[in-house]
Amino acid sequence: MxxxxxxxxxxxxxxxxxxxxxxxxxxxxxxxxxxxxxxxxxxxxxxxxxxxxxxxxxxxxxxxxxxxxxxxxxxxxxxxxxxxxxxxxxxxxxxxxxxxxxxxxxxxxxxxxxxxxxxxxxxxxxxxxxxxxxxxxxxxxxxxxxxxxxxxxxxxxxxxxxxxxxxxxxxxxxNAGPVQDAASLERLLADLLDPLAVEAPHAGRARLKAFAEEARRHALELDRSPISTPASSLLPALPASAVSLAELLAERYLDAADSLRDEGELARVQALAGRAVARLAWLRSDLPELEGAWQSR
Incomplete structure (x- = not known):
């Protein structure tokens, strides 16, 4: 209680x-x-x-x-x-x-x-x-x-x-609904970030490319060693926004860390959560500004 x-x-x-x-x-x-x-x-x-x-x-x-x-x-x-x-x-x-x-x-x-x-x-x-x-x-x-x-x-x-x-x-x-394991979500995030990086002004392009590459590295790691996704956290549809998807991944990692008892696995998921939170913070603060900049060109 x-x-x-x-x-x-x-x-x-x-x-x-x-x-x-x-x-x-x-x-x-x-x-x-x-x-x-x-x-x-x-x-x-x-x-x-x-x-x-x-x-x-x-x-x-x-x-x-x-x-x-x-x-x-x-x-x-x-x-x-x-x-x-x-x-x-x-x-x-x-x-x-x-x-x-x-x-x-x-x-x-x-x-x-x-x-x-x-x-x-x-x-x-x-x-x-x-x-x-x-x-x-x-x-x-x-x-x-x-x-x-x-x-x-x-x-x-x-x-x-x-x-x-x-x-x-x-x-x-x-019925072939959305796949929501963390590896698939990381790949989807990378796919959303790639075109944003192409369109972004020079100041944000490198950062967005780096986030896309990091997301694909995370996906490969999670393919080798998945983390569980509770049924209660599954969504009927996945967000189409990079910021929303980054937030979903941060929440999944934090929720997974709360339920782990094995110290090695906990450290791994906490590291993923830390990177996901840092990524989310940057995307939340800078991506809207970048989007405004390239849309006004």
Whole structure:
């Protein structure tokens, strides 16, 4: 289960403060998921926009429940002015607000939501343990129980999504869908970089050629010693942008490194990840400028 970075800094003193904290947490999650949904829709990924919209709607429902509970027990809506300290972070978008939309999947979005709910459960468990009165303890335990229910619901949905993704991946393989092993992705990246190098101004041409050659060397190495690609990370279609593909490769290497225990293999994949991240940083910052330069000629 996901852990908090820090524990609550002080006990919650009143029910009014507890409701205010709960309201603030649910509000942040609802707003952040809605923002990501808007970005997904704006950048052309309506399927992911629907997932994040649903997550935001769920959080808005939780928000309404907290407000109703506060009004029923204390006769007033939650008051944010009653929060005495900044609550530990329980929401983490794990890069979804900046990652290329085509590199996200429904499974990854739901996995992120599960971890956020787990951190919220841990937070309320700490509040209950620190409570100075039975009233605060019971309310915090009820909040924790609610979050655990959300975890269970999202885990079931994530599991269904995983199995659906595996079935789709099997169908894609049977119908000659996109090959997504790292070696093939490196070759595809090289093929995308070659024409960019030809068109690039002199300042960027050598760097792009070097990246294309490096990608082909990586592909040969990965042919000899492949790394595994989880079914849940497979995409229905591969990005046509060199920057997006470079980001996908960096994520694949970092994800693979997280699951490795063999020190030699870990060092190899970490080296690939390091080169991929360096490549991505350069492409992100300089490729749009180069493209603008040669398009204006």
């Amino acid at each position: 996901s852990r908090l970075k820090t524990e609550p800094p002080a006990p919650v003193r009143t029910l009014e403060e507890l409701f205010a904290i709960a309201h603030a947490m649910e509000h942040e999650a609802a707003v952040r998921y809605a923002e990501i949904a808007e970005r997904m829709a704006h950048q052309g990924n309506p399927a992911l926009a629907d997932v994040f919209t649903r997550l935001s709607t769920d959080e808005q429902g939780h928000l309404a429940n907290v407000a109703h509970w506060s009004e029923r027990l204390r006769g007033a809506a939650p008051n944010p002015a009653l929060i005495r300290w900044r609550a530990p972070d329980t929401f983490d978008d794990e890069g979804a607000s900046t990652t290329d939309p085509w590199l996200l999947t429904a499974y990854r979005a739901l996995a992120m939501a599960v971890r956020n709910e787990e951190r919220a459960f841990a937070f309320w468990s700490y509040v209950a343990a620190q409570a100075g009165s039975p009233e605060i303890q019971h309310a915090a335990e009820a909040m924790a129980h609610e979050e655990l229910g959300h975890v269970a619901t999202l885990r079931r949905e994530r599991r269904r999504t995983f199995h659906a993704t595996r079935a789709e991946a099997g169908s894609d393989a049977a």
